[in-house]
Amino acid sequence: MPAKPPPNHFRLLYFASAASFARKSSDTFPAPLPLAELFGVLEKRYPGMTKAVLNSCAVTVNLDYVDVEEDGGKEKAGVVINAEDEVAIIPPVSSG
């Protein structure tokens, strides 16, 4: 189990091609963070990641699927990622 994130941070888990792109299996980011801003924050840390990985990924917050696009389209603020949440970036894996 990865160590607990530092205070006021959340942990982000990378799977499959997200992990290859980031070259690690997890990161921590400052919380709170509106879900709609997540991809922007990631793009800043890993330029090119949105197009190469994130756009086709499933995203979960505490093991619940969330829809980043739908969330970004809402007028009012949608889901907010809080401290100690566990967020996961799950790209589709298709080989077998």
Added chain:
Amino acid sequence: MHPSKNPVKRLRAQIASLEGILADLKTQLTDAEAYYNQTASAQSNNNGRLQSQAPSYPPAQPVGYAEKAFETLVDRLELPQKDRMGRSWELTPEEHKRDWSERWAQLSERKSAAFLLRDSGTGQLRLLNASVLVVGVGGLGCPAATYLAGVGVGKIGLMDGDTVELSNLHRQLLHTEKWLGLGKVDSAVESLMDRNSEIHYVAHNYNLDQNIAVETMRNYDLILDCTDRPSTRYLVSDAAVLAGKPVVTASALCTEGQLMVLNNPPRSHNNPGGFCYRCVFPKPPPENTVLSCGEGGILGPVVGVMGVLMAMEALKIIAPLYRKDEYQYPTEACYDPTPPSLLLYSAYNNPPFRSVKLRGKRKECPSCSDTATITEESLKSASLNYSTFCASTSPAAPTNRNRISAKEYSKVRQAPASPHLLVDVREKVQFDICHLKGSINLPYSDLSRDPEACIDMLDHTVDGNPDIVDGVSMYFICRYGNDSQLAANRFMELEKVRPQARCDLRGDIAGGLRAWREEVDAGFPEY
């Protein structure tokens, strides 16, 4: 000398052992003949002629638990007259009952579904009457089909157009060395027949074709998606929604796997059905980030775990442990009370398994919602093109015209005074396995992530080598010639930004190191 090392002794021992078996078989045959003749003469005495519908088969054991239990079951569950295996639909009810009884007894003897038997045997009957289509007989399909055959699923369809390659064997457990170069489906059927010859295997020696996908799926109760690329994953899901069949889909790459159950319960006129693949992954991954197992590498046990899990999910759908009292066709009985979920397996993570709760159906899903746009006609007319769809998120096709063949490049290497840089854009781990002498490693992933640093690195190489001067010719190479092309394009874009780059890119080598081995140096390792 050990007997096994002395051929004479070994053969003698083998013959002695086989003679023992033969003698035993002869005794069994004599007993069986005696039994058969006795019952046949008893029947002809009763009726004056042989009854065709009830020849008593010599039982392996006296009538026991299995047969009695079966009789009770038959009375309690209304067995379908129409057999899904397509071989006994014209039998009379009595014959039908007998046919079922025999097969059921055989399966009981195999202890194939010992656990499911606790469910008063209904689970086992459901398995007997079920049909499963395994799409893709590779790393996932092999273990999945093995367990389905072992447990006694009545009909198993196997679909794959590929042939067995040496690099498959470490994970595709049904295939063996003697089948190299031959069809995967034939290899799998032969191997499964050795395990359970009672099952009706259907060989589909081709890859899933969108023209006939829906029709083919209609002949089965359940689909296992064991394919290996995004386009077929969307096709399997779309076609199964249209055919009204649930899908167990799994995948694996490197050390990770994913598993979902789609379209469960299946969509029909009176049921909106479960979510589909598009509900979870509406956008396909960009093609250049998609690796096949051949390229990205896969650990056998990882894909094996996923295949075994698929078999279990299939059993849960075919023979659920609840609803004990009524017999239903599997497709009607597969209501799954567990909420939509995606199981992630990450072999080196802790914990290795995570189950993600999904949202279920997407309101505007083009495949499974009320406003679906994907129809059987659009599949058949190919107005829906899966390759195009999967390429939609990819960058524009490479326009790099500066490609040279491996042969041409070998001439560059042979020319007496032609200093040049050969940049190998494979990942370091592959570069370390083998590379062409004098080449330098600059992984494409680095180039796309931090191009500036890569150009600095190249400049540094030019500075550090007295034989290489500014403006030196440079070539890119990779394993198959895809990444080298992308790298070349990327580099040309950068040159516009940094015209002072000190290398002159002359192009990349078409076909990569594979072409080098095929056209120039057969001794170059294949990995």
